[in-house]
Amino acid sequence: MTEILRVENLKKSYDGFLAVNGVSFAVKQGELKALIGPNGAGKSTCFNMLMGQLKPTAGEVFFDGARITGKRPREIWRMGVGRTFQITGTYQSMTVIENVQMALISHHRRLYSVLPRAWKLYREEAFEFLKTVSMQDQADRPCSILAYGDLKRLELAIALTHRPRLLLMDEPTAGMAPTARVELMQLVADIVSEQGVSVLFTEHDMDVVFAHAHHIMVLNRGELIADGSAAEVRANPQVQEVYLGGGTLFKEASHA
Known part of the structure; x- marks a missing residue:
């Protein structure tokens, strides 16, 4: 598989404190890869540099072979990188399908010219994205009454509207x-x-990570200490020390 994302020696310093210190890794096309680590390990800082919310102190980020270091989030999004966040950001006053329609309107660059008739635009296309996340039956429900899990599904549908080649999902x-x-x-x-x-x-x-990720990376104190399969990460003594003080990391089960 070809690499869709390559990160080389990424660093972020705050007044001399290295929140991310020399992180290098790659994500391949069609790969589901997890980035784990204790609180404060540098995961969100790393994500924010990949998407352009933070400028790296040093290092490079390449998407599909093109250097994206220093580009603005909107530029990176337009290139084919999507993102979801820990806290959902849907329009609560709109219905489920209207939220997806608004994302499609933005993707097609028609946000400022069609607002009076926005409710008519891209409805069929929006419905197809809702089918992808199994929410077609809730298309006309207000977002304000959705269960939190359904809001997460809707956020995923919205993130898929510009057909990203790489999706960054933070928690x-x-x-x-x-x-x-x-x-x-x-x-x-x-x-x-x-x-x-x-x-x-x-x-x-960790049950979610080990059940679904093709490969797993582990950050600790801003440094990448492991990058491999579930079995390799589970058996890594340094990872075991970080999580359980030297004990066996996670039980052997169907999550491998």
Whole structure:
């Protein structure tokens, strides 16, 4: 598989403190890759540099062979990189399908010219994206009454509207019930498999990570200490020390 994202020696310093220190990795096309680590390990800082919200102190980021270091988030988004956030950002006063329609209007650059008749635009296309996340039956429900897990599904549909080749998902299952977490990540895994989208995600739920990620990276104190398969990461003594003080990391089960 070809590389869709390459990160080389990425660093971010705050008054001499290295929040991210020399991180290098790659994400391949069609890969579902997890970035895990304790609180404060540097995961969100790393994500924010990949998407342009933060400027790196040093290092380079390449998307599909093109250097994107220093580009603005909107430019990176236009190139084919999407993102979801820990806290959902839907329009609560709109219906489910209207939220997706607004994302499509933005993607097609028609935001300022068609607002009086926006409710008519791209409705069929929006409905297809809702089908992708199994929310077609809730198309006309107001977002204000949705369960939190459904808001997360809607956010995923919105992120897919510009057909990204790479999707960055920051804590996609945060705040969700255990069953809903598994369902959402299985949905993401299906999208990766069926559409060839690459996904890089951060996550605290280790059952979710080990059940679905093709490969796993571990950050600790801003440094990448492991990058490999679930079995390799589980057996890594340094990772075990970080998480459980030297104990065995996660039970051997169907998550391998």
